[in-house]
Each structure stands twice: as C-alpha cells, then as structure tokens.
Amino acid sequence: MTPVEHGWVTNYQKITVKMKDGTIITGKVNQGESSRVSDLFRQSPANYIVLSDAEVRGNSGKVVLVNTSEIMWVELEAA
Numbered sequence: 001m002t003p004v005e006h007g008w009v010t011n012y013q014k015i016t017v018k019m020k021d022g023t024i025i026t027g028k029v030n031q032g033e034s035s036r037v038s039d040l041f042r043q044s045p046a047n048y049i050v051l052s053d054a055e056v057r058g059n060s061g062k063v064v065l066v067n068t069s070e071i072m073w074v075e076l077e078a079a
Helices: 038-042
Strands: 012-019 024-030 048-056 059-067 071-076
Touching (some): 012 048, 024 059, 038 071
Antiparallel strands (some): 012 024, 012 071, 024 048
C-alpha cells in the first residue's frame, strides 16, 4: 500500500472481469486498505468499481466504471 499526499491509500491489483453480456475487461482496481480484492465486491456499499488502465473491446488505456451487479466472475492476475 502506498499512502499519497491527499491521504488515500493506493494498492492497485490487476484483474480480469467477465460481464453477463460476455464482455471481458482487464485492468487495475485500487484495493486501497481492503485486505482482499473480493472485499471490494462483497463489502463495499458502492454499486460500481473503477478499473484504470483497462482494456475492453480492443481498446486499451481506458478508465472503465463497472456495475458490480453485471459481473459474472473476477480473476486476480498473478503478481
């Protein structure tokens, strides 16, 4: 984890997400102070997660907001 000047903790993890419509998205999610990436999906009150440096539909370098209710599965990339 890396504390930054504004007080937020950044701890980016690479993930792959498969959406209900079959779309596959790869990118980085800020795990922050959560002990596990899965905590973002199970315990967060937010309905969306933000993927940065994402690749979707052949386009890379995007920032993508993902509706967590539309996710089929998430895979954590090996570090």
